[in-house]
Amino acid sequence: MDTALVVGAGPAGVAVALLLRRAGYRVDLAELDVDTARRVRDMLAQAGLDLAVIDGPGTPQSATLVVEALEEEPDQRAPVLADLLATCRADCLLLSTTLTGLTGRVLGFRLSAPTALRRLVEIAPGPETETPQLATAFALARVLGRQAVAAPLDRPSIGTRLMQRLYEMADMMLMDGAIPHELDEAMVAFGWDMGLYEAQDLVGLAQAYGARKAQASTRDPRRRYIPIQDRMVEEGRLGKLAGVGWYRYPGGGGAVIDPLVEDLVREEAWFAGIAPRLFTAQEMQERLALALFHEGALMLADGTATAAGDIDTVSVAGLGFPAGRGGVMAYAEALGRDAVRQSLEPLADADPVIWAPLPPLA
Template identity: 45%
Template sequence: MPVTTRRDGATAHVILDFPPVNAIGQETRAGLMAALDWIEAEAGLERVILSGAGRAFAAGADASEFDGPAIEPHLPDVVARIEACEVPWIAAIRGPALGGGCELALACRYRIATPDAQIGLPEVTLGVVPGAGGTQRLPRLVGLKPALDMIATGKPVTGSRALELRLVDELSDDPAFAAEEVNHELLSTAVAVGDLPGPEADAEALAAARATAGARMRGQIAPQRAIDLVEMSITTPLDEAQPVERETFLKLRAGAQAKALRHIFFAERGAKTPDWLKDTHPAEITRAVVVGGGTMGAGIAYALLNAGIFVDIIETDAEGVARAKANVENIVAASLKRGLIDETTAQARRAAFNATADYAIAQEADLAIEAAFESMEVKQSVFGQLQAAMRPDTLMATNTSYLDVNEIAAVLDDPTRLVGLHFFAPAHIMKLLEIVRGDATSDAALATGFALAKRLRKLPVLAGVCDGFIGNRILARYREAADTVMMDGSNPWEIDEAMVEFGYPMGPYEAQDLSGLDIAFANRRRQDATRDPNRRYIPIADRMVNEGRLGKKVGVGWYRYPGGGGKVVDPLVEDLAREEAYFGKVERRAYSPDEIRERLVLAMINEAAAILDEGIAQSAADIDVVTVAGYGFPRWRGGLMHHADTLGAGAILARLEAFAQEDPVAWQPAALIRRLAAEDGRFATG
């Protein structure tokens, strides 16, 4: 049963018992209603203690119900009955009390939490608003600004912070036991949260919340609607405001953004070890070597350190060793400054890290990760030296972004021990990890990759071998389409603005300026020998690099960065594009923002469809995880392939065929799109 009850003298215990997170679905709501009926029929009760079985109080509503009609009993009715119950309820909170779980706690007369409990209303992250009184009760309890900070961003607070906010009344390592000890007189005089007056007006806090939501959750509807509802709590009685909150919740729940956010939520939850690897035991990793101590290598090393793994970075010489040590120390210092770790933890990170130029250290490692320069010759040399130094059964991984994993593995006597682990910069922060399976990669190597991803708290996605795997292959087509639009009539800043309007945090040219134009330049040179001579090539970016415009690190790229600060438009780039168009005999024309967006997005969808059809990606959902977690595709659109399904394969095919009239090579529709259009199928199931 999802709700269990028992009586102990004058105390009734109501336990949410639906592991692992005690999600509040229809059966749980019905169980709470039945518990209320039982409590109201019992005589002599002084208190009801509401707790959660296992490690969670309640991690929110069962989101799988959101695609259907609302089913009775409804959570607002449960919450109202708890708050109105003659026997006062105490919430004993350990672990997460999120969404509906938080709203249940707010209905109680008293709240006790562990210091590390997580309490919050994260509904906006799923495209909805709290629907059981959260936007009205929380501001009454903690005040307007703290409520806005929690509700409009969806960020929870710890139990310790909740005590500071007066969201909880006590802290205890054993909240249920502490609930039994609460003074009866104190409990019987506690005022229900719904009976508290509305919070004081604060126009500045409201304006700041709207600005923050507009900047950090650009294009999303729910955060602004949530702020509207919190503002209502200032003057509107609870019984008048709650129906408005509920109507807003139900309307948003049925909307496209909420459906997209639910999709990516479940897609990310599904990013884990595949079922066919469940019986394969991963290697135990206590010590790892990372070859290369640059920005990427240092980030990988720090991610491993955070997971409790001892790390040796191997560099080429003393200068490289010193640089690697400085890079790791910079991350430690930044983490300290941001409050992510304390000094004790920082010292532990430093003690578990070493840098050397001696490959002999690899003999002690359980895993080696290569993060060297993106050159086949360099990488093969690294693995040759690792093989000579390491135990013959130790796993190896390459962090290559584009190169052929099979060719890298060919230098090994046993290529089954090599797997691709493509981290994303900064590696200690970015959640995505592409796990690349080579032709010879063993199941044990793959299982270890997935186990490591879990340990590092990353989202693993299995990818096959091709140039760029999943994400970078789509990125390359995105940039190619952008360059073509630039050559034919737009400016980089117009293209960037169009894609920011679409929902990206930044456009393709600003992103290139941050990463460095020389990286993509080197990749293009690598592809020169195999590039299709019939495919149109845009030389503008090559000229940028040849003229020393490498991006923000040198103060000038697609934009100028005076004093190393914010970007400013550079008319010289427009002149360069016009000059190349003249040389290429291109008659330029203006593109509207909608035309820019359509071309760039359809180019990515077409490439992704080919990737899916070739088996490079295992599912459309995997591509969605890659594009959202690794490349900034707007989360509220659900990922690239979910967005493609909202457009429809037939409509996509029609536009691709129209573009193919201009360029039949670049815009040739993928075979999968043709099949889905003919069958009226969907990428999610095709």
């Protein structure tokens, strides 16, 4: 039996450890923080999941597969990755669940979350990755029942850009008057596998919060920044594991609408001087689809994506876009280019930064 070591017992680490366990690996889940390790052990025990959580860095020299799943920023993860590179076996496949800060032969291997719903894994080669290692990573994705796509090392991936744009558009509509649970309901009615905010509760809000803070110095000042999610985290609304996020989860059960969230959203709009307006379900559905199509077209123009089909694959397998509509680019094509162009024009007039005119080639 192959042996795997997963370093980092956050949501990504637990998810990949459970997938490896189901695929037949003997798995050790290592956590550097003692309090986090104890909390995760308790959580797994309550869920009836048999998965060993050990304190400390584990023993990478005995594993055939090592996965770094720390949630810290690249500069904080770098020493851990360096130690893993120095101590793991020469024939060990070394993966990271993020696509940034890769060194040596470490490959990025990011699972789309929530993993119970999404089947995508994005794989990015490290600076010294060789072809056999890359092929092994793609083979591992198949073993785990995932659909793998290649991700670039030098720029945000298709999945990253689509997800960021999706959240940006949804948060902008919240600021302008939409209600979180109604937006989720509109998405499900359109065919999404889950509403955006309920899905974020499952994943947890803390990691995205850290990423936003880390990007503060490089953020385009012309682009609207919506502080709603920041305030959610700062008030302890961290998601389902915390018992409250965009929804409440009494007794650890299913999502229950929390009217305090709407109050929080409306208060942030008031601080920003925005008078809320009504959004119909159809308007929310169309605005989200248009934002994804627009970002997809930009990626085709700048070379992040080489084919519309790749964007469709990522939108369905990684974001939960309705498979029956073929993916976001196929859906736009079915609507007709003239119809999509006419829908984009007034949006570009109102906000030429968010809705930048597309290059003629796109």
